[in-house]
Amino acid sequence: MPHTLDSTRPTFSDAIEQRINQSEARVIKAVFPSITNHHNTLFGGEALAWMDETAFIAATRFCRKTLVTVSSDRIDFKKPIPAGTLAELIARVIHVGNTSLKVEVNIFVEDMYQDHREHAIRGVFTFVAVDEQRHPTQVWTAE
Numbered sequence: 001m002p003h004t005l006d007s008t009r010p011t012f013s014d015a016i017e018q019r020i021n022q023s024e025a026r027v028i029k030a031v032f033p034s035i036t037n038h039h040n041t042l043f044g045g046e047a048l049a050w051m052d053e054t055a056f057i058a059a060t061r062f063c064r065k066t067l068v069t070v071s072s073d074r075i076d077f078k079k080p081i082p083a084g085t086l087a088e089l090i091a092r093v094i095h096v097g098n099t100s101l102k103v104e105v106n107i108f109v110e111d112m113y114q115d116h117r118e119h120a121i122r123g124v125f126t127f128v129a130v131d132e133q134r135h136p137t138q139v140w141t142a143e
């Protein structure tokens with residue numbers, strides 16, 4: 001049965017909850033001018049690549065299986081991420097299906113010289129576990 005963090009559906013079992021906590025991925029990047037756009041803020045495509053990679057790390061740590069990205073849901077760019085700031089990505093599994101799982105990724109922008117941090121970008125990525133023939137295979141088998 002699929003497991004999700006949606007309050008209208010069953011909650012995660014203790015084993016999955018523990019696995020999710022263990023597999024959360026955090027990556028911090030310095031935003032150099034070489035990866036910014038003509039507004040001097042982080043190029044959106046760069047942010048998407050970072051998000052896919054960080055989501056992939058969390059998903060892989062969760063299941064330790066071969067995964068491919070099958071979909072990315074709506075990505076919300078709430079705040080620009082200027083050159084010269086720090087960007088922290090936090091990826092966490094939020095849904096465990098039969099062969100797929102969903103990972104939420106949030107990016108926080110942090111000033112280098114002040115204790116100021118804001119939520120900037122959110123997105124959800126779906127990965128499918130595949131076998132040697134690249135066919136979907138069960139993503140979670142520990143229960």
Ligand SMILES: CCCCCCCCCCCCCCCC(=O)SCCNC(=O)CCNC(=O)[C@H](O)C(C)(C)COP(=O)(O)OP(=O)(O)OC[C@H]1O[C@@H](n2cnc3c(N)ncnc32)[C@H](O)[C@@H]1OP(=O)(O)O
Pocket residue numbers: 052053056067068069070071096097098099100101126128130134135136
């Ligand atoms: C050598 C060193 C290596 C190092 C490595 C490290 C690299 C560090 C960088 C990492 C960077 C990031 C990691 C990127 C990883 C790629 O870049 S992967 C490349 C891009 N992705 C692909 O090429 C995938 C192409 N698609 C496919 O091959 C097939 O569609 C798939 C994924 C095998 C699925 O096959 P299918 O027949 O459509 O499967 P189907 O049975 O219909 O559905 C399977 C599941 O997927 C779900 N699903 C299917 N379509 C969708 C959809 N559009 N939306 C949501 N769910 C969907 C279904 O609901 C189902 O879920 P469950 O109910 O079973 O949980």
